[in-house]
Amino acid sequence: LRTLDLGRDAVVVTHPCLLEMHGRSLCAGLRKNGFSVKVMTMPEGERSKSSQQVFRLINELVAYDIKKKPFIVAFGGGVVGDLAGFVAAVYKRGIPYIQVPTTFLAQIDSAIGGKVAVDLPAGKNLVGAFYQPRLVFSDVGLLSTLGRRQIKNGLAEAIKYGIICDPLLFNYIEQNAKSLLAADPKVLREVVFHCSRIKARIVMNDEKETRGMRTILNFGHTIGHAIEAANRFRYYHGEAVALGMRVATEMSCKLKLISAQDAARIQKALSTLQLPERFDKIVVRKILQAMRHDKKFQGKKNRFVLVTGIGSVKVVEDVPPRTIQAALRAFQPKR
Ligand SMILES: NC(=O)c1ccc[n+]([C@@H]2O[C@H](COP(=O)([O-])OP(=O)(O)OC[C@H]3O[C@@H](n4cnc5c(N)ncnc54)[C@H](O)[C@@H]3O)[C@@H](O)[C@H]2O)c1
Ligand SMILES: [Zn+2]
Numbered sequence: 001l002r003t004l005d006l007g008r009d010a011v012v013v014t015h016p017c018l019l020e021m022h023g024r025s026l027c028a029g030l031r032k033n034g035f036s037v038k039v040m041t042m043p044e045g046e047r048s049k050s051s052q053q054v055f056r057l058i059n060e061l062v063a064y065d066i067k068k069k070p071f072i073v074a075f076g077g078g079v080v081g082d083l084a085g086f087v088a089a090v091y092k093r094g095i096p097y098i099q100v101p102t103t104f105l106a107q108i109d110s111a112i113g114g115k116v117a118v119d120l121p122a123g124k125n126l127v128g129a130f131y132q133p134r135l136v137f138s139d140v141g142l143l144s145t146l147g148r149r150q151i152k153n154g155l156a157e158a159i160k161y162g163i164i165c166d167p168l169l170f171n172y173i174e175q176n177a178k179s180l181l182a183a184d185p186k187v188l189r190e191v192v193f194h195c196s197r198i199k200a201r202i203v204m205n206d207e208k209e210t211r212g213m214r215t216i217l218n219f220g221h222t223i224g225h226a227i228e229a230a231n232r233f234r235y236y237h238g239e240a241v242a243l244g245m246r247v248a249t250e251m252s253c254k255l256k257l258i259s260a261q262d263a264a265r266i267q268k269a270l271s272t273l274q275l276p277e278r279f280d281k282i283v284v285r286k287i288l289q290a291m292r293h294d295k296k297f298q299g300k301k302n303r304f305v306l307v308t309g310i311g312s313v314k315v316v317e318d319v320p321p322r323t324i325q326a327a328l329r330a331f332q333p334k335r
Helices: 014-032 049-066 078-094 104-110 140-144 149-166 167-175 175-179 185-205 214-218 223-232 236-256 261-271 284-291 321-329
Strands: 009-014 034-040 070-076 097-102 115-120 123-130 301-310 312-316
Touching: 009 014, 009 049, 009 078, 014 034, 014 070, 014 097, 014 140, 014 167, 034 049, 049 078, 070 078, 070 214, 078 097, 078 104, 078 115, 078 123, 104 140, 104 149, 140 149, 140 185, 149 167, 149 175, 149 185, 149 214, 149 236, 149 261, 149 301, 149 312, 167 185, 175 185, 175 261, 185 214, 214 223, 214 312, 214 321, 223 236, 223 284, 223 301, 236 261, 236 301, 236 321, 261 301, 284 321
Parallel strands: 009 034, 009 070, 070 097
Antiparallel strands: 115 123, 301 312
16 A cells, blocks of 8 residues: 555544454554555445435544545445445545455455446436546455355356356356355355456456447346336345346347357356345336346337357347347246
């Protein structure tokens, strides 16, 4: 951190429970290296990604920021990362920040790429910016306190990277599913390393999502977001995305873009990772309705990232509604 010329005053933004679990060593390490440390906490949960929290943190920052040169340390999962990153982006038109992600999902996805945002009552991530952290520091040791469901939540995004562009990563996850589910730090580190590299590479080539390359990261997300919109409280993001990937794979199979064999391998890998296999009492109609409000399902011209083999995807427009419906029905709850 000293070599990055960030300033001397670290402002750690986190949740009280994380401070309790892992915060002391972080703060001690910072102090030992000559930084002053101020901690600002906020409640857990998506509700903290709000304009109220933004201005509360900023007001706390202003009061503290006298003869200081603060930089922000976002210490938490995606919620902390998105909120603290957004505060860093707008406070005094931008101060430096670093990401120290503490969830598996944040380490492989949300901390990398510079998308920072908060929610409005009208929808998620409606106020945001592209603002890159000066450093992303992922320590898989932090994941030792995560519950199994949170590990699976990250595994859905991890296997997504394999499916969209890295067959070797897909094999690795497939073969090490058991150790991954048991949160073995050795295999987690491998996966975090490879996924981070993939995300960083995609973002470097298409930082602001203007060249179409970042789009492939949305594999499984069109349906996934619709599932979240239809039943936000039941599913974690990764679980909804896993179902979204199942539907997208089924659509790809129906459109003969992928062999039945490869499609079956993807479905099986998702099951091996203990990700959901069927919609939970959500009616297809509700999902189709919700999909109309998704920005990736633009106007009449719908757009999906579909899979053409393990490690390759393509963007397909105008998928016939019948194909979408049939693919969705394949994962309806059994009567
Ligand atoms: N910016 C992006 O590119 C991007 C990408 C994907 C998701 N996101 C956002 O990320 C958010 C979801 O992130 P998340 O899944 O990390 O959820 P989260 O930040 O809410 O964390 C989940 C829970 O885990 C707890 N936790 C965090 N680290 C822990 C640890 N080491 N041990 C024990 N408990 C721990 C948290 O306190 C929280 O209660 C959403 O708001 C989503 O919009 C952003
Ligand atoms: Zn995602």
